[in-house]
Amino acid sequence: MKINVIGGGVVGCIQAIEFKRLGFDVAIYEKNNIGSGSTHSAAGIMYPLLPHLYDVEVYDFIHDSKTYYSILNKTIFELFDIDIEYFKSGMLVNIEDLKPLEEWLIKKKIEYNFKDYNGLTGIFIDDVYQINPKKLISGLFKYIKYLGIHIYENHHIKLNTKKQFTDDLNNVINGDKFVLTAGAWTSELNNQLSGKIYPIKGQLIEFENTSGLHLQHIIYKNNFYLLQRQNGSLIAGSTLENVGFNEDLSNDDLMMLREKAENIMPELKRHKVLNHWYGFRPGSKDNIPIIQQDSDNLNTFYNVGHFRYGISMAPATTKKLVNLL
């Protein structure tokens, strides 16, 4: 069976890997470069920021993806010497009312304690991992190539009036099944999904670290987080903007993110912002992805709408889709 995966973000790549493992002939079509969508822009926190506010399905998808990442981490390192920087850093959550989070952790039997960082007291959850999304993409790209998955970058796929998928030259793409993993752009390929999957822009900044600053854990404080990459740089974010595919990067947003970061770590006042970027998350109601077969085109399936947690959820959602085929 030939399966075409449309969209080469983290979901499409892991989806393709899982099909290939089952022995299918698999191709990925990507309109730009592998990983260049939301995946490239992410912070890489592998946990819901305020888990008690989400439907249990979101936590379960993330939880069920953990083992996959620890194996993928080893595999990519052994095969290609790429460290995707998947490691347990823990997360300190500082919000006004900690009680609901504490109750949720007790109910889920998740270990936690109270910790202080620079005068910020909050709940510390130890079992929280992070990853470097850009490194993950480099690793996934090499891995899908290594597995013999056909990769078609710079192929913008469209649906024609006969409900066939075509490339930029209007050639029909042949295959037995089509799996759409086109992230925030999915409704271009199926207008029934517009309104259900929509872009939510997010901006992040990255501080240089020339003075050996060390942030042991992810810090979350009132809709804002700060974390450290393994090269020492610090990532701060993010915005949540319902502005369509508006690509503007404003200095006001940069300053707002900088101020919040300095509020947590005053030493950052002496540090330059190296990078400022945005991405379009595939927004969905309650952050619950749509994983289903198309009701009209029975050869078409969707795995889309991972919103804020697509990297963390991808392995478990791809497994759910494999079971639908």
Ligand SMILES: Cc1cc2nc3c(=O)[nH]c(=O)nc-3n(C[C@H](O)[C@H](O)[C@H](O)COP(=O)(O)OP(=O)(O)OC[C@H]3O[C@@H](n4cnc5c(N)ncnc54)[C@H](O)[C@@H]3O)c2cc1C
């Ligand atoms: C600022 C920010 C911070 C984030 N932080 C985190 C985090 O800490 N943890 C976490 O788990 N998640 C985080 N996310 C969310 C995460 O990035 C997304 O949920 C995830 O990347 C979605 O993956 P995807 O593969 O569905 O989409 P994408 O990565 O967007 O991939 C979809 C791909 O499909 C391609 N495509 C679209 N249409 C077509 C077409 N017609 N033909 C061919 N190709 C097409 C696009 O070019 C794109 O590459 C963050 C996102 C942002 C923006």
